[in-house]
Every structure is written in C-alpha cells, then in structure tokens.
Amino acid sequence: MSGDDEQTLEERVLAAHIRAPGRGNRKLEKLIAAVNDDVELKGWWHAAAINAERLEMSDHSWVHIQIVTNIGLRLARLLFRRGIVPSCVADHGLTERDAEVIIAAAALFHCVGMSIQRADHEQFSLFLTADKLPKLLAPIYDDPARTIIVAEASHAIISHRSKGAPFTIEGAIVRVADALDMAKGRSRADKMLPNIHSVSSKAIESVKISPGEEKAVRIEIEMSNSAGIYQVDEGLGTKLRGTPLAEHVEVIARIEAEHEARLVPVFKI
Structure with missing residues (x-):
C-alpha cells in the first residue's frame, strides 16, 4: 500500500468506482x-x-467487487442466451433484467462483512x-418487487460461503463468479506464503469465459504450474459442484509450463 499511504482516508475510499456493462438494463x-x-x-469495501x-489474504478491495460483478453478469448473459431460466423468472414472474440486478447486487455486497470480521463474514x-x-x-423498484430482489440477493450472498448451497441460478452464478477471481496478479504479489493456497493461486495465469458448445459456458484456465490444480479443484470446483450451474458449465484447466514435468497436462470439471 505504499502508493495509498500518500492518500487521505477520504481519497482512498472515494477512489472506488464500479464499472459494469448495463447493456441497456436501466x-x-x-x-x-x-x-x-x-x-x-x-x-465498507475499504x-x-x-x-x-x-490477514495476508488475497485482494478484497473494490477491485475484487468489480471483477466478481462483471464475471457474474458475463456468466448470466451466456446462460440466459442458451435458454437457462433465472430462478426469479421461474418463481416470481420477474425478468432476466431483474435477475441481472439480483446478481449485481449480491456481488456488490457479498463480502462487505469482511469489514467486520473474516470468520462468518457472509452473515455479517x-x-x-x-x-x-x-x-x-x-x-x-416498488414493493413487492423490491423485497423479492433483496431476498434473492441475500440468498446469493449467504450461499457464497464455503458450505453454501445455493438453490437458485442467481445464487450459483455469484458463488462461481467469486471463485473465478483467480487470475494472475489477484493474490498478494508482495509476499509468498509457505502454503498450498498461496502457491496454487500464483500458478493461475489467466481465466477465459466464453460460450460453450455442449454446455452453455466454457471456462478455460491457463496454469504455469501443476499446483494450480488445487485452486481450480478445491476453489472453483467446490463452489460449482452441486449447484444449479454444474450441468451448464464446463471447466478446462491446462498446464502450459515447459519447466516442469506435466503430470496432469489437462484437468477438467
């Protein structure tokens, strides 16, 4: 935070500015x-x-919030384009545009509880x-739609915890989007901790989200080291398995490094 040290608290807080593609969703x-x-x-984000x-954790600043929001909207639009119906549409008669609001709201608030405490931060x-x-x-929004939006966003927020079990499409999207903020440079670059979490996170080079062929979404992850499999399987895999998204998302991780024995050149979920 050497550069931030020269800024006042007010300047550092006000510097946060979320950008996300509205695509005409007013x-x-x-x-x-x-x-x-x-x-x-x-x-709260600050x-x-x-x-x-x-706690020497990966970045949880407003940049993380923006990344998760954008990934969530990207996933949602790919899924909806392939005919996957959002839960708020199926159960409440709302629209896909409302589903985007639910996803964005949950992404924007999903870790504000970290401002209080890491443990149980989802509840905070x-x-x-x-x-x-x-x-x-x-x-x-007017009520009752506003109440429904808040309730569905809250479900998505609590469902992103490690043992969360989202039973809505929107909740599953936010859970997976949070796990997908793993690309190179997202972990603390100034310190390598002697544990699998730190090593595996630094092995992730890039994450690409695109339309799938057999499934609605294809996630391609490039790794520089086989240690990245832990991040993909225990991080993303745990967040994806058992959710309403599991059957609609394909994950392929590849190790492109030439300096190590390729024990597992391709890993799929």
Missing part, C-alpha cells in the same frame, strides 16, 4: 450509479480490503445488506 445502470454515489458502502491485508454481509440495499433500490 435498472442495473441505476443501481451501479447509486452504489458509486454511496460513500458508506465504499467505506475496511474489508484492510482486514484482508491484515447480510446484516449490512439488509439495511443498505433496500435504500439503494427504493428509487428503482
């Missing part, structure tokens, strides 16, 4: 705009990032979301 665009104007929410640094995130999200959505 409700989503209004939510993103409201979030970017909310200093309290940005303050505090969460500081706690992650204190719900505590903060329950107060803030309805206020942000008030100019965008």
